[in-house]
Amino acid sequence: MVVKNQKLSPAALYAGLKQNSQTFARNFRNVCAAAKKQGIKGIAKLLWQDLFGGRNLTQWLYLLALSSLPFILEFTSGQKQHDWLGLFASWTGIVCVILVAEGRASNYLFGAINSAIYLLLSFQASFYGEVLTTVYFFIMQPIGLYTWLSNRVNEQDKTEPSHFEAKKLDWRGWLKYLALTVLIWIGMGLPIRVFTVTGLSVIV
16 A cells, blocks of 8 residues: 655645744743742752652662762872862763763753853863764753653643663663773774874864
């Protein structure tokens, strides 16, 4: 059976755009009303609960272990001057990824901070490709947060079907991906080190 693509008329496109605009305006008002109802103290309390609530001991150990890596590497490098801005960028990036994996809305806060710092560092280093990429990520943080809040506020009674199934790795899976990571790390880092030592420059 062949299904032909049906072209929408300008009137239908206009009607759909108008409906979407009205839906967005209504949802945005609902989000603002919910935020106003909570107040500053209520929002701060919700943020605190999202950041620190609902974790078991394993999750806390996982968070503390991974987020402490930038500090360990920085203070054991033997450098007299520390790159505090780069250190904070690394830390916020790791925390953001962990919060995303845990399904917490506070990941957008750390994502915005991380994107802002990395944007500044990329601009100072003249990495303009990274600048453009980071600008996109920075803009998407408030958009993602709004979408999250809008779904919570405007669709409280709706059950969203899940199309994804979360799976946990067994010890074999951990070993496989750990070995793969080490191989990629060595495979990419060794040539760079060789070119640096021999004085060769590589333009990617």
